[in-house]
Amino acid sequence: MSQDIKHMRVKIFDKLSKIVDPEINTTITELELIDEVDIADSNVKVDLHLTSPFCPAVFGFKICQDIHDDLLQIDGITDVKVNVSNHFMAEQINNQVNNSPNPKKPAT
Numbered sequence: 001m002s003q004d005i006k007h008m009r010v011k012i013f014d015k016l017s018k019i020v021d022p023e024i025n026t027t028i029t030e031l032e033l034i035d036e037v038d039i040a041d042s043n044v045k046v047d048l049h050l051t052s053p054f055c056p057a058v059f060g061f062k063i064c065q066d067i068h069d070d071l072l073q074i075d076g077i078t079d080v081k082v083n084v085s086n087h088f089m090a091e092q093i094n095n096q097v098n099n100s101p102n103p104k105k106p107a108t
Helices: 003-016 057-072 090-098
Strands: 034-040 043-048 079-084
Touching: 003 034, 003 057, 043 057, 057 079, 057 090, 079 090
Parallel strands: 043 079
Antiparallel strands: 034 043
């Protein structure tokens, strides 16, 4: 793994360690909700699971939106995709978050 990727992973996990599950007020890294982080050039994909398949959708959306928005604040990242794997509304959460505005991309 290159030094640039290692440095980017540190920045990513620093941001992720500050995102809190609003239902139980514990960080998503403490809860070990992150399954995988893939970095390809300036694109990041985060796979995660929520605390429960029936976690209130509003909390699942908030967590995923925070991941999306917070990681886009990192210099060098231009696109973030979030993938929830275990929620009954995973497809809706993923679509809404991944189609939310990205200030680093021009509107089409």
